[in-house]
Amino acid sequence: MMRGKYAMKNKLYEHVLNIQGVKHPITNYDGLTRARDYILAQLDNLCDEVNCEEFTIDGFDKPFYNIDARIGTDEHGPVLLLGSHYDTVYNSPGANDNGSAVAALLCLAEIFAKHRGKVNLRLLFFSLEEGNPVFDDILINTSQTMGVKDSKGFYTTLAYQNDSRLFQEAFANARKKAVSFGEKFKTAYESVKEQISPQMRRFYEVCLSECIKYKDPMGYGERALNGSSRWVERHRDELTECLGIINFDPVAYASSRPHSHPMPPEMMSGVETFNIDMEKESGNFIVAIGSPGSNLLSQSYLHGAKKVELPYAFVNAPFNYEETAYAAPYLLLSDHAAFWKQGIPALFLTDTGGEMRYFFEHTPADTIDKLDFDFFEKVVLSAEFAISQLFGLER
Ligand SMILES: [Zn+2]
Known part of the structure; x- marks a missing residue:
């Protein structure tokens, strides 16, 4: 397609295969460590800087790590953040949630390592998105x-x-x-x-x-989103010039079966769609959710999606974090919410997981054989397109 001989989907498959497996502080802490080390090994030689940042949770004795990898520096324009989480719930191998996002970021690192000096990217791999x-x-x-x-x-x-x-x-x-x-x-x-x-x-x-101690309306930074919330707290002041974050969670499941993604009209009103058959209700599209101020990110991504013919549904959310938590909490179900809360533009890409489509999410059945690598590749190619456009690269 666009990439000549580079077989992105083979690479995506390889990463998901390597990363799937339970990664949870209580039931498989070693799984978290192994995933962290796999990501670090893959990033080696691709990045200008890789930081593995430790954080702790009150009442728990073992540490957790966010990975923050930089390609380029602030001399190359405002920074663009890419987000994923690498932990899972207690009993799920998490091939899609969120092995898919980790694989996506690793492929994007490989692609943009070749453009060092022209881009300013921070690739973020968070721990403890799922829980406390x-x-x-x-x-x-x-x-x-x-x-x-x-x-x-x-x-x-x-x-x-x-x-x-x-x-x-x-x-x-x-x-x-x-x-x-x-x-x-x-x-x-x-x-x-x-x-x-x-x-x-x-x-x-x-x-x-x-x-009862959890004060945030969604329990974020407490019940869940512990890694991303701590990362934002620690780095907020460095982000004065920031394009925002594109967060992936999860992004590799699609189905062409009729009615595999219900689309109640009340939910679809005000949603911009591309190439979706509303009668058939097939779950073959990506959902993109943009926070206030994320227009540049969203438009770049959607432009890319059109180029690779990836059907999409786009929600341009008008509300701040607190209002959204009250009126439409399903727009906040991943790490981008920690950025939305701080007023940093956020674009969330999701196949909607267990909410609407992927009933294997958060179960032992979330395994690599369920994923659709043609769909998945288009999701990542659209992101590649968006990043190239944002940094004015020749394609
Ligand atoms: Zn997830």
Whole structure:
């Protein structure tokens, strides 16, 4: 296609194959370390600078690492950030979520290493997007000790499972009634506690004792997005001239089956689409979500998508972080939210994962054989196009 003989999709496949596997602080801490080392080894010789930045979580003894790799310097114009996370939930190999994003960034590093001196990129690989080890320890270990879940993470009785569904529903409804994650949890718990079994009540009280501290409306920087939130806090002042962040999470699942991606009209109103068959509702398009101020990033990406004939749905979000957390929290489901919160332009690329399309997300079935590498390659080629355009490179 555009790249002559460079077989990008073979490279994407190789990276996903190498990176898939559970990477979680409680169930496989070594997996996190191995993934970190794989990324560092791949970046070696491609970048001007690679920093592996340690951070810690109160109440947990092992450290975590964000990787921040630079190609070019601030002398080459305003910086463009590219984002991914490399951790997984406790039981998922995470081929798509978020092995796909790591593979995408590694391919982009290889491509733009050849343009050193003409671009200014920071490739970010975050840890702990998915969770908080203290809270996850309650969900995994305390739940077992209390007998509500088994060693595989399943509720031990149907009654407990039904209680948890009741709670989840109440939690979703609490979104508009409370300002912080902790208060939402409390509101949800109060509304169901008379209806659930005594053992589940005790379990939710332990959860609540931890998460009542979480002050952000989405629990970000606390319940989740721990790596990216810390990175933004640490580097915010360096980003005075910044084009923003393009964040990938996850980006490699597509389906041509009819109705594989439901498109309720109320959800699609105000959404700009390209080459999507609204009748057929096939999940063969990328979703791009732009924060206020991200127009330059979004337009560059969408231009690239048109060039490679990648169907898309684009949401140009008008609200600041707090308003979005209240009105449309599903626009904030990844690390770009930590940047949105700080007013840094953010473009989020996603196949929407388990929300609308990829039901293997956050399950042991998120494996490489599910992914569509033709679709995935177009997602990355569009990003390559956007980056080239933003830095005025000849293509
Ligand atoms: Zn993810």
